Amino acid sequence: MNASKRQAIFERLCAANPHPTTELEYRNAFELLIAVILSAQATDRGVNIATRKLFAAANTPEGILRLGEAGLRQHIRTIGLFNSKAKNIMATCEALVERHGGEVPDRREALEALPGVGRKTANVVLNTAFGYPTMAVDTHIYRVANRTGIAKGKTVREVEDRLMRWVPRAFLQDAHHWLILHGRYVCTARKPRCGACPIYDFCEFKDKARYADEAPSAG
Template identity: 60%
Template sequence: MSRPAWMEAAEIERFFATLKAANPMPASELEYSSVFELLAAVLLSAQATDVSVNKATRRLFPVANTPRRMLALGAEGVMEHIRTIGLYRNKAKHLVETCRILLEQHGGRVPHDREALEALPGVGRKTANVVLNVAFGEPTCAVDTHLFRLGNRTGLAPGKTPYEVEMQLLRRIPKAYAEDAHHWLILHGRYVCQARKPQCWHCQVAEVCHFEPKTAAP
């Protein structure tokens, strides 16, 4: 008899307790040294890997690591530093316009406000969630491809859309794990519960995961 689609509360507790024990202090794999650099890196990361973004920002941030410097560099200047990232032309334009708004409306600071963040060019709900969580410690969940897959596959937070999965995660993640859950889930989806073939044979939370049938080692 197969288990129900949804994880039960005790399974969710064990799921996160296990991930926490394995990685007590999870962190973003994007490289940044300020809230502005985090915002810029996340904006650039859409449809790109963290590795590729880090390679680009290692060139970009030494010459433009504040909204004023980025605006002075201009879209063409930004493009020269991020050409290796997909959609770099639009991302450069969005980043420069975001810097203009930060300077004109927020005193050059990244706002600690969802509505204000989502009003910035190139910043959607996912990017806003990352900034709110990583920079300001809010218990948000940025549902990217990894989290959407993980929420449905494991039974942790099934949903038909990223927003539905996000809402389920916010309801079902125990408060003790809420601030770091976003990182644990992204890393687990990136390195273990992968899209084509989840690596169930060495997954630490396989016993509480509702995905069936479990995969075997190659």
């Protein structure tokens, strides 16, 4: 895919949704961090249901520690892998208090040193809480980047690096959200909704006509 086509894709996505953001509910960097940890192998909707009650009871590292692991588990038991997530969250809260004065750091190395926080989670926090132009490649972005031809790669990191290099700079801050939402609601895994796709005419998916009853017009 050439640069002019990528430019046109992100112009189109921006026009359709000028201010994209995460569907996770949060009010500060700590709430976002916990929500992202909980979102692994879980839906944002399921996480939001749990965190509304959790954050009403405790929304600081100190508050979670006072709640205790058993208390935390009671709030997140509807979320997949809640036992291991509870252990990681407790350990992360301890680390935040001991190493960072209870604040979420805005540095990748410090974030990735927290229990349960990998590169993808760190990228979400850096982008959404602190405004850094990072790319958190999840299954949706990996699929969209490869299927459309925006940034093909055999690994998540390869796709991330190519997106960071090839997404037009003016759109890089929000590209992560546009691609996730596109993959979640339009360019779905089993049956992409090509007939409703706003970037149909720029997409390089070889089977797109098969999934489109009628391709939308440009503009």
